[in-house]
Amino acid sequence: MTIPFLKMHGLGNDFVVIDARSRTLSLTEAQVRAIADRRTGVGFDQFIVIQPPRTQGATAFMQILNPDGSESGACGNATRCVAHLLMEQSGIAEAVIETISGLLPATAEANGLITVDMGPARLDWRDIPLAGPADTLRLDVSEGPWSGPVAVSMGNPHIVFFVDDVDAVPLERVGPVLEHHPAFPQRANIEFVQVLSRTEIRMRVWERGAGITRACGSGSCAVQVAAVRRGLTDRRAEVVLDGGSLTIEWQENGHVLMTGPVALSFSGVLQPDLLGQTSVGAALVTA
Ligand SMILES: N[C@H](CCC[C@H](N)C(=O)O)C(=O)O
Numbered sequence: 001m002t003i004p005f006l007k008m009h010g011l012g013n014d015f016v017v018i019d020a021r022s023r024t025l026s027l028t029e030a031q032v033r034a035i036a037d038r039r040t041g042v043g044f045d046q047f048i049v050i051q052p053p054r055t056q057g058a059t060a061f062m063q064i065l066n067p068d069g070s071e072s073g074a075c076g077n078a079t080r081c082v083a084h085l086l087m088e089q090s091g092i093a094e095a096v097i098e099t100i101s102g103l104l105p106a107t108a109e110a111n112g113l114i115t116v117d118m119g120p121a122r123l124d125w126r127d128i129p130l131a132g133p134a135d136t137l138r139l140d141v142s143e144g145p146w147s148g149p150v151a152v153s154m155g156n157p158h159i160v161f162f163v164d165d166v167d168a169v170p171l172e173r174v175g176p177v178l179e180h181h182p183a184f185p186q187r188a189n190i191e192f193v194q195v196l197s198r199t200e201i202r203m204r205v206w207e208r209g210a211g212i213t214r215a216c217g218s219g220s221c222a223v224q225v226a227a228v229r230r231g232l233t234d235r236r237a238e239v240v241l242d243g244g245s246l247t248i249e250w251q252e253n254g255h256v257l258m259t260g261p262v263a264l265s266f267s268g269v270l271q272p273d274l275l276g277q278t279s280v281g282a283a284l285v286t287a
Pocket residue numbers: 013045046066071072073074075076077078156157189207208209210213215216217218219
């Protein structure tokens with residue numbers, strides 16, 4: 001069995017994208033982890049499987065897996081990539097991407113950027129989810145000098161710490177500790193943010209199941225919602241990530257709009273039978 005794939009990214013948040021709309025795809029969790037290996041596989045921050053839509057009105061269903069094999073309910077950067085692919089293939093200017101968290105309408109902008117309605121920000125402690133009742137505007141959670149984060153669900157859990165200097169945070173050390181904090185029963189994506197002005201936020205992210213990535217679309221939505229809730233930014237702001245910027249708007253109706261670029265890196269063909277082998281032989285044959 002061989003499996004064609006695309007390698008895409010949004011601001012350096014990178015994806016292996018497989019179109020499984022007209023084929024059956026059965027990969028084990030171990031095989032997904034093998035494909036995630038950046039030396040012996042392909043490498044990705046998220047593994048994206050495009051499937052037939054499950055709900056009327058959806059263009060396609062998108063499954064999202066992390067490099068550790070766990071599943072996520074949201075991935076903003078991949079939503080833009082998949083929407084772009086579907087729009088290009090069908091010559092349409094709008095697509096509706098379905099995830100386990102809901103339907104996400106996407107549109108192509110004249111300048112080539114993609115805008116996605118990432119759905120409503122969910123702010124109840126049960127929606128994050130948290131281990132017990134708590135004020136999501138200021139959690140009783142701390143790690144070293146960092147405390148009192150905001151919790152936001154964008155279909156996946158985000159914990160947002162406001163800091164004075166985002167570059168001074170040892171993310172590789174505190175990220176995994178906070179991801180696995182007992183307050184977060186489904187673990188969490190961890191964002192450290194510095195508000196630069198009422199329309200600009202700098203953010204670094206530790207992603208659940210993935211580690212440090214250059215960008216996180218759902219995380220950008222979450223930090224903008226958190227900043228508005230704290231009264232720190234206007235409803236529309238630029239979120240500046242290591243890999244570039246996204247424009248995020250938390251609308252009055254509760255939905256969050258995300259606008260940003262997409263990019264195709266290369267295409268290839270996976271040979272799952274070879275993945276994980278240590279003997280000489282390519283696990284991957286590029287087309
Ligand atoms: N990079 C993605 C988020 C992946 C989230 C995943 N790490 C999780 O377990 O929720 C984004 O652009 O929104």
